[in-house]
Each structure stands twice: as structure tokens, then as C-alpha cells.
Amino acid sequence: MDRPFDSFVILAEMRTGSNFLESNINLFPGLHSYGEVFNPYLICKPDQTDLFGVTLAQRDADPMKMIEKMRENTEGLYGFRLFNDHDPRVYDHVMNDRRCAKIILSRNLVDAWVSQRIAWSTDQWALQDARDAKKWRVKFDAKDFKRLFYTVKERQRDIARRLQITGQAGFYIDYDDIQDLKAVNGLARFLGVEHELTEFSGKFKKQNPESLIDKVRNFSLVEETVNEIDRYDLDSLPNFEPIRAPVVPSYVTCDSVPLLYMPVQAGPDREIKAWMAAIDGMAVEDLATGLTQRDLRKWKRQHPGHRTFTVLRHPARRAHAAFCRHFIAGGPETYGEIRQALADIYDVALPAEMPPGADWDKARHRAAFLGFLKFVAGNINGQTAIRVDGSWASQGHVVTGFGQILPPDHILREDDLAAGLAMLGHEVGLETLPALPVIEDETPFGLADIYDDEVEEAVRKAYQRDFMLFGFRPWRREKRG
DSSP states (O other): OOOSOSEEEEEOOTTSSHHHHHHHHTTSTTEEEOOBTTOTTOBBBTTOOEETTEEHHHHHHOHHHHHHHHHHTOSSEEEEEEOTTSOHHHHHHHHHOTTEEEEEEEOOHHHHHHHHHHHHHHTOOOOSOGGGOOOOOBOOOHHHHHHHHHHHHHHHHHHHHHHHHHTOOOEEEETTGGGOHHHHHHHHHHTTOOOOOSSOOSSOOOSOOSOHHHHBTTHHHHHHHHHHSOTTOTTOOOOOOOOOOOOGGGOEEOSSSOEEEOOOTTSSHHHHHHHHHHHHTSOGGGSBOOOOHHHHHHHHHHSTTOEEEEEEOOHHHHHHHHHHHHHTSOSTTOOHHHHHHHHHTSOOOOOSSSSOOTTOOHHHHHHHHHHHHHHHHHHHTTOSSSOOOTTTSOHHHHHHHHTTTOOOSEEEEGGGHHHHHHHHHHHTTOSSOOOOOOOOOOSSSOHHHHOOHHHHHHHHHHTHHHHHHHOOOOOOGGGOO
16 A cells, blocks of 8 residues: 655644654654754754755755755655744745645643743753753743744644645644654554554653743743733634735826826725826826736836835725715716615615615615625625625725735825825925815715714724724714815
């Protein structure tokens, strides 16, 4: 029967028991782990200058050469330990290699941090005889521990994500499990080895077996810090919104100055385009737009010192603009099919005609807008069958989408737009700036006509992530214009 893997990698961190685990893996026939082969500062161990004739410099120049040498010189499966700070090229390689088994070793991170600090203080990184054990009580550093905690958690999330999207399975094993013969024998079977160990390697002994309270001088700070960390992300916001691709044809450029505008739909794009047209001394319809990616690269080459920018709008005002433009005002921006679905399926009480007649008052407009916001909240969270349109997609996703091609140099705010544009003008060498056109309210009613706490709450429910990412405060009537 063919073996399931050609190699293996132990994905671990310092002080997680990887030395002990590796020493026992190496007891199995057909398995050999070579240690920290891709540690940026050494090869396997401090006094070793090469592995299979490959020096540190040669390994750094071509890490795949080292992998090939291990393959050529190993009978059975070769493996190595890979930590968060080891060569990222190797990490990418092994995570994409379905024939490389992933062993994910973890440990309680408080224990790992304390063990690391004791090792630094005593310069004892491995223990082969309990009589040589060095003792030390460390002083807990909350800031340093949090750095370790979030670094390791991010790595663990990345490992899990990569395994998911490539359809692979890893063998997860904890520090406590590596001292269980049944678990280690199970790991060997995962690698395709039927041999079983009857006892562990005696090469390494457990260091500092005392309880944490006996190893930390300020143990109360440990408890306080751990309680501060929300390990289950209870306050995190679910994100089911699809990733948005950058819409390069919507970008707008000036010709006389190196300015490029990246519109967020339902923002003040009409006014920004009028301002840019005034700079170039032309009509709005004559501005350069409809770019391809090739056109974009050409424009950048021809306009050294270019600046790209986008403008954020308060979610309440932006949602209201999208609502009016696409479902109330009528005209070429109307989304006819979605409008029909809003009325028939999502119980949004829209006017029968567009623009609405005299019977369409503020109360009806407000009620319909609240219905639209309820739809948007479900739509963004993947609870409807209708696409998430760019006019009401979260601005965080839109800006992230920009970054796939060209991240904006500046993210301006509508509420402080005059100052932001003045800064841009200075950067591209404009001595005088045209006045920004007055930003008009949508019709038939402006947001100020219907805004209250219930509307604000509905907006926040729909756009929780934007409020968190960009720090938006409650919309106020004095913010108009």
C-alpha cells in the first residue's frame, strides 16, 4: 500500500515540547526529523555549519535545495520543525504540499511564555538530566505575553485556514498529549507507520514541572492579563460579506495634475467629479474614466508623483443616498428587479411610482427607509438571495477591494472634505483650488427630515463593521453639506 505522505513538518513554537516530540518521532523506523532546519540563525543546532553539505548561506539563497537534499538522503519520511519566525518561503511550500503531513503542536501560552523566560534567564533550553535543572522565578510582563499570544493565535488561524482551502487535514497534538504513548503512536499511524513505541525516548526531561504560581513572582498580574484577553472573540463581528473586486473602470483621473479618484458608490462622487473637472477646465463628462488595468498602469507612469484618494461617507447618509437613488427617485440609476423584490419579498413599502406623488410624506419615506436598512443588514450578512450591491456594501470591504490593485494614498472623510482636498491639492502642486460644489441632499426628503434614534440604530445594525473600522459616530443634523 502506498504511504500517504512523503514528508512531514512539525508546526510549533518555542517551548511547546517540540524537542521531546521530535526525539520520539525519531524512534519510529522510517521517520526522521532533522530539527530546526530553517531557523534563520542556524541549521538544526548552534554548532552545526551545514546539513548534507548545504550551508546556511546556500540554504537561505535556495531553501528548496535543502528540502531536496533531505529527500535524497532519507530512507522513509523526512521532516523538520518549523516555527513562526522561520523561513516564510518554506512555510508557504509545505502548506501547499499535500504530500507533506502537517503536525500542529500547541501548548498553553502562559506556560510557554513562562518556560521561555526561564530558559532565557538560566540559559538552559533543554534538560537531559533532572539533577542539572536550573530554577528561576520570572517577572510576568503583560505586554510581552500579549505580543506572543496574538502572534501565535494569528499563526494558528492561518494554518487552519490554509488547510481548509486546500482540503487538507492536519494532526493536532497538545503539549500534554506528547507525553501519552497512545497519542504519539496514533501520530505515527497518521504518517503511515504501523510500528508502536512501548516507551519514550529518555533524551529530554520535562523542565520546571512546578505550578505556575511557584514560577512567577507577580502571579496576580497573570490572572489579570488572561482575564483581559477575549480568547473566544466574544465581541468580534461576524463577516459573511463577499470580498469585493476593485472596479477599475469607475476610477476617475485628472489630466493636468496627477490625481486619481476611487469612488465608493453612493458617496459624494458627483461633487468630487465636478471638482476634478474644474481643475482640468473641462466638463464632467469629459473626465478620463472607464480605465482598464493597463490604462491605469500607463496613467501612473505618465503622472509621476501621483496621488490616489477615496472618500468615506457616514453609513447613515450613504445608505439613504443609495435608497433614494435606486428605489425612490426614478431615472437611469433605478434597480428595477431589486426594487420589485424589496416590495414583494422583503416587505419594503416603496411608492408605486417614481418619483413618488404628493401622498409620499416623511412618515412613509422613513418607514420605507427602515425597511430597506433591515434588508441591507440581512443582505450583507448573506441572509438573502440578492447580490450585495456596491451602493450599500460596507465601505470597509470596498476599500479592501481597492488594495487588490492599488491602495488609495488617502482616505478622506466627507465631513471634513474641504480640508482633505486642500491637502491633496498641495501634494500635487496646485496653487489654487476650485470650490467644492455644495453636496445636495437626496430627494424627495433628506436624511435630516427623517433621522432619529431608531434610524441610527438600524444603520448601526446594518453597518457594525464600518462603525468599528472607521470610528463613525452617530450622524448629526449639523453634518449636512
